[in-house]
Amino acid sequence: MSTYRERMEAYAHHAALLASQDNTPTLCQxxxxxKEADKIVVGGAAGLSAAGGMDYMSxxxxxxxxxxxxxxxxxxFWKALWDPERTQEQKWAMLAAEALWARFDYPVISAYTHLLRILQNKDYFVLTSNIDGQFIKAGFDPQRVFEPQGSIALLQCSRPCCDMLWDGEPFYRQIARDIDPVSFSCPTEDIPHCPHCGAPLVQNLRGPDCFIPRETMKNRQPFEDFMKEAEHSSTLFLELGVGFNSxxxxxxxxxxLTxxxxxxxxxxxxxxxPSTPKKLGERALPVGGDLKENLLKLDRFCQEEL
Known part of the structure; x- marks a missing residue:
């Protein structure tokens, strides 16, 4: 059995090989x-947004x-967000900066726009680990996007004393206005608290025991219904920028499922x-290289196929 390091080296070698080749035949396929799929299940992760410049690791x-x-x-930025030595004031300054950058102020990424055109007139559903809201910004049907990881746009009680959710943007804007440029921290009084019990608010993200799933899971049943139908259809899993973080x-x-x-x-x-399991054989298609450029080309090829 190969070690983790050996597997990662094999992935890197395969990725470099694919990136060095003309992938036009692959994208045409x-x-x-x-075109042939009756249903398409889209899986979008960090690599999709990173292709448009929203790269936490850059x-x-x-x-x-x-x-x-x-x-x-x-x-x-990812290292900053996970710095264990941050004070609470620094943590909230970084969370506010992240939310305003990634969720509220970042423009629509062209990769999502091309993807939406690729899926026009197709029966699709999106499953995404992203919390930046780019699928909705780009015009995807909100009823066909399942975001089980939660949302940085919403805040909830950390206790929680209730199932209330609050729009985080006003809090983030206030914190951003008050950030000290040297320490990169906000005033203690800017840290949001629950108006009912006084406990600190937290982002409505999966992970903590206090997570309130109400808003996040509203599309779970429609997604599961779609997957039940997809099992007996000609279904394409279209995976975009999914690594090994989760x-x-x-x-x-x-x-x-494939x-x-x-x-x-x-x-x-x-x-x-980009590697796919060998046991999937010709039912799996690995596509390496720049995701932004690949979706641009795929969009063009799909329009030609129509």
């Missing part, structure tokens, strides 16, 4: 598969968008980890 992004944090010698939600789920459903196919777009 992907366009045909999309030092260049940190320098351009959060220069104060770059001066504190963080390598990238592979169980989309990556492993999609390849397992294996179990005889009429299913899988297309995996991934710059770093």
């Amino acid at each position: 992907a366009a045909r598969w999309i 030092h260049e992004t940190l320098e351009q968008v959060f220069p104060q944090l770059s001066k504190k010698r963080y390598d990238h 592979p169980g939600l989309i990556r492993h789920y999609f390849q397992r 294996w179990l459903w005889p009429n299913a196919r899988l297309i995996r777009f991934n710059r770093d980890y």
Whole structure:
């Protein structure tokens, strides 16, 4: 059995090989598969947004968008957000900066726009681990987007004393106005608290025991109903930018169902980890290289196929 390091090296080698080749034939085949599919299950993760510049792991992004944090010698924004030595005031300053950048102020990423055109007139459902709201911003049907990880746009009681959810934007705007540029912290009085019990508010994200799933899970039943129909249809799993941060939600789920459903196919777009399981054979299509450029080309090929 290969070690984790060996598997990662194999992924990197395969990704480099695919990126070095002309993938026009592969994208043409992907366009045909999309045309032939009765149902399409879209899986979108961080790599899809990163293709449009929303890259938490990029030092260049940190320098351009959060220069104060770059001066504190963080390598990238993700490292800053998980710094165990942050004070509560620094934590909320970073959370506010992230939410305003990623959820509220970031423009629609072209990769999502091309994806929406690719899926026009198709029966689709989106499963995403992203919390940036780009699918909705780009014009995807809100009733066909399932975001089980939660939303940084909403705040909830950390206790929780109730199931209330609050719009986080006003709190984030106030915090951003008051951030100290040197310490990158906000005043203690800016930290939001529950108006009912006084406990600190937290973002409505899956993970903590206090998580309130009401808003996040509203599309769970429609998604499950769609998947029941998809099991007996010609179904395409279209996976975009899904790595190994939380592979169980989309990556492993999609390849397992492709294996179990005889009429299913899988297309995996991934710059770093495009490999698909050998047991899926010709029912899986790995696509490496730049995701933004690949979706641009795929959009064009799909329009030609119409």
